[in-house]
Amino acid sequence: MSYPALLSLWIGVEEGQLPTRVQVSNRWTRDFPPNASIVLVGSRGSGKRSLGFIGATHLGRRLITEDHYFQEITGISRGEFLRKYGNQEFYRRNVSVLREMLEKNRTGCIIECGMGSLASEAQKAIFEYSKLNPVIYVVRESERIRRLLNLDEKDAFRLEKGDLSHRSCSNLEYYNLYDSSCDGMNSDDNGSPNVASRLKYAKEDFSSFLDFVTGQRFARYAYESPFSIAALPPECRSFTYALSIRLSSIPELELEELEAGADAVQLKIDTFLPDFQKTIAKQVATIRRKLGVPIIYYIEENMFEGTEYSASDKEDTYFKVLEYGLRLGVEYIVVDLNYQSDRVIRLVQCSGNSKVIGHYMMYENNSRGWDDESRMLQYRKAKSLGCNLVRFVRRTSDEGDNKTVRTFLKNIESIPDHLPVIAYNIGEFGRPSLIENRIFTPVTHPIMLSTVSLSKIRQFLPTAAEAMEALYQKSVLNPLHFYHLGISVFYSLSPAMHSAAYRACGMNNNFQSLQVFSLEDIHRLCQQSNFGGAAITQPFKVEILSIVTAISSHAKAIGAVNTLLPLRTLPDNRPPNSSTESLLRQASKRNVSGTVCGYYGDNTDFIGILNCLRRNTTPRNVVQPSKTTGLVIGAGGMARAAIYAMIQLGCRKIFLHNRTIENAEKVATHFNFWAAGLSSDGQVVRVLTSNKVPWPSGFNFPTMIISCVPAISVGAEAPANFEMPTQWLGSSTGGVVVDASYLPLDTPLLRQIRRVREATKQAWVIVDGLEVLPEQAIAQFELMTGRRAPKRQMRQEVRQNYHRYEA
Template structure:
């Protein structure tokens, strides 16, 4: 949908003046367990999103249709036919109010079309003062196609649906998921691969709910200080914001813009009759394509050609900011030139959105960075409750770049100061952009070749160019990274990491080296330019004895696959393992120096967990009291697989390994660590032989993860594992993850395909090439502190795999 439609000034003015601004809630900061209500027209996918949300948050799903029938003893349709419109209307509102009142916490609530009535919307508006009420929308053509509506009926439905905006406090655009193609037509063989269904929708909506509830922050608190998920971008060094104008989005393939940016700065620079829905779609598209936070900014010149008064322009400006808050953007830019009352109101209702107070001088003038007015604006932003402040100044003098540094040093000297973004505009300000540490605006090579000069700022560097400048000026040092293990000759890790360094503009190198002992690892990692190492078998458990500090995950798993250096730092005489000291280390990644100890983490479980979340079908959603998992193997990857299942909520896990003693050791480790998570204190149980029948009293496994090599490693024969048929009796199928990828088509996967064909059970297959890049992406981010170019790393695996088909397993 094009967003560059220009209205005549009179039409624009009329649209802005008639625009009704929804009542701003006093706050969007709800208790984490507040029930969440989904409203919207038929065909927008509320029921599906409700199920996804309830599953992700571990909540009860309440649907208005079922609740009405439970309370009245009759379906809505039958009630209407029996008692007529007036009584149905009265009873429907009564039941809705009862449903909302009795479920204020711990639920996902899906409202039917009864939400269109005036009294129902009045009740929902009242409910939105204490709970999130999300207005779900999607493309009009998609709704019309799904419901098979004619033009007039579709237009009436869309017009009526807009009333939902006034009784909600949040908005979610349910972007079309191509993986849903063909869902209405069963495959010819009755099988299909359900793994790909709704993958993107599940990820999009789950991330939205994580931000809304703060669950993402709570989960990230378990991350190590080296994880970029544990620190917001404004707390990390040298983060970049891809500057993207709304008027150019329709001309770009957003997936091509992935290049290490930490956020997207979405600039609203044009007006349209359907602006709110277009904004919602653009925000959803950016999130799906790039997966980074959004900085929402409204450009002043949207209103320049109108005849609106200054007060009307300010009203329109804050109305658009309110739209951004409804969409749950992570950051919002508010121009400090506007009234304190309006700014304070936006801050008060911002919820989890962080507000950036913005001060801009487009024209060069006499004041400099040392002018006291800058500090006055800083203190005003701080007093208004802004989370950050951004100062931007046009200049034609390169010397102004030095005064920016002086200004930032002055801010840094203030105790508990706000994060500050400061740089000069224009060609002469480029070095100030490069040295700016937070959300430096950047462009992208694709935009430089496809977007007109008038629509992008040519003086902006790309993220890669900005990073290269840091290496050239020795702000960052080139570092050596390794993949270390007993058999790494045919590893795909160097290809993935090297490609990521090139995309991000880093001067690092990555190589695989065979090692035979922990001493070999220690010797390589003592180089002052050592940046980090991926550790593989058989050293993932052994290496813990050489690690000074471990992440929560590595401790829980009892294995580490990632080794990071801890360096001697200036004015820092001891390594106490505290969060503060580790944060200092994390913010020094990219710098060489003497190494005094190691930090250990584990990303293997993240690769497995990501693939499980994507591929578990709705019928096999994890239920702690019912779901059973099975892990094959007892090494470091088996430990990660068990931990991933526990993280997903599985509380009944079986293990099988050729050496029973090894399985028993792993089971004892996790049963001790997670004793409080199971009623009998035993989450992990050991199967001693493949000839055993599946244990009585437990459901057949719906999650199966094979963690054994399919080729010879370190002189050990390949496992060539196949499942006993008596263990494959799940009537709903399940998901099978094979971690080995050399060969890609292992004996286990061949067996599951045959079973699937013979039994028609919906077994979903995930091969090793799907898991491998997911753990490597997390590893790259741990090692570098940079956002990984995920798409490029996944592509690199597929492109390079053919070279290793005859090689050894990682």
């Protein structure tokens, strides 16, 4: 295949329209001020308006649309302006308004550009803006745009080709996948809140993308528990795995079935395909939605096989494809360090929040071994070029190379402030080195071994479960016991969820529910040397605070613990302390047995509620500190977590109702002391003393309602069987109602909300306990094991096992 023909695949236009050489761009730094306004450009029908609503809601920013801004400045709509003043004046005015819109809104906004961005002068203005601000080109499946806009083939072709010009004025790219949560709706691109409210998957995808672009994802790490896998990136944790998938094999896979055990996906660009850029963008977006893990973007050597490339053409195209990975905001990008150093440096300079992995591939017949001094020189070169990690891979048929690679890694690790290093052998004899490698070990999946063409997968790669099982066999990791402890745990679904996760990940642990009646019972169980962790439930979530040695900031703020982890003797026999450094060392020793000399307390209940609120709150009910009101029913540990979740979302007016007023007052006092600075009057939480009282005047009706009272008996406590006073359900925009109870699943409260929704046609979104439960359990599994949870399996296990407890 000729170079121009390959480029026609690359940019998706006819061969005769191509330049003779791809120009490699080095202008982008992708390092933006945290509050820099974000611009969305792209074709009509690409979904920019809905994504703008989602982004503005997620980041708490002002949404500006070009159409509205034009009318605000000129006093008439764009269509009226065009009819009144003609094409030439409309073009001139359109560009001047766009320039003004951009320059006057440099920070704190999401800006959606309309079709005016296709004008060449407008694109020059956007290009200049992109030097300091993120400009995201939103793309979508061509056929879907055509159907949405009802275009014939000719008009669809013209729109698509004109739309490609947005790549020249943008520095990032987002592929807007179809969202199945909109099935049955007319989801046109009018950006209406009713449409955006149904975009559950798109909301998660785009919010995560914006967190990466703005660096907000990294800022949140400081607030995480040292035991959270978010507290440390994968390269700083032990035994992380990268599922190796070739671009050409993705159509053969059901990606959502591949999540177990993977900390990342290594996407191997192995072939040129029609409409190459859009194909890569779509598959990156699909991996994110289906698997939700970081992406390692890697160009395989065989991508250029069968091409008529000169060395210069090959290098230009290689870096062009790499730069495209940076446009997509991949978390890691692999660069072959055999290319020119100045090209690598330019790539590093424009990498933004993407981390660069410097890569050396060593072939047995033409390279020296692991013990050769040149390996260390290569490591130093990678560090001097600004790489974030270094990867050494050697093809070998000598089992002795597995020993020398261990020595090489130990030498690197002895260097102060060394870069994370990935090093392993590949081939028939390389598996021991893959098992022992600690960072991003490439793995396959059992499903791939049976469904993907053998030429597209590495037969010698272990699965993540096989690699983990080998660590247990070598006693690098030890089998541990985990518990669900409380007075009423007979109906618990936790053992089913956690056990399924252990099986999927190849972990040799067990999880059981045990009834306990005192803290002494808990302490006795948790002193075993093979204790791995415990889920704490009623009535011990608050009481357990008296025996913990250290506590997360979340659990401290909530005043309740639902997750107990062991703290073991440190290497120098010092007792553990609560410093972050010490706790990080403790976290690195998870999955290993030993003396228990203290406990670490955390709380994942709030995560389950927080995720459900974020996923189900509509843009019409977006949290506004001065307006939004929340209501929590109950005053136990789960109610505390619910209040904390609302505060985390920005709600500053929360009402609490509990049948024992004294307990409610204690909870309110706790949070008003903790959050005193968040409200002008020092009151974030107020107590409703009776369900007979009218809703307090001066406060909006609640749009977030969370019931945290059991619908079954707990110990000597009678079931709550709570229903809302109808007068409290006065929100004209509806809201979201979460019931944390799942036995029974159809609680009196949820039945009531369904009746109210039917009678009033208000948009109340219902979230039942089977949606809340796995969310907190997923976070709990990750805290306890330090492994990424197989979320799909855990959610499925809840639904499959729930019927055993139905009355």
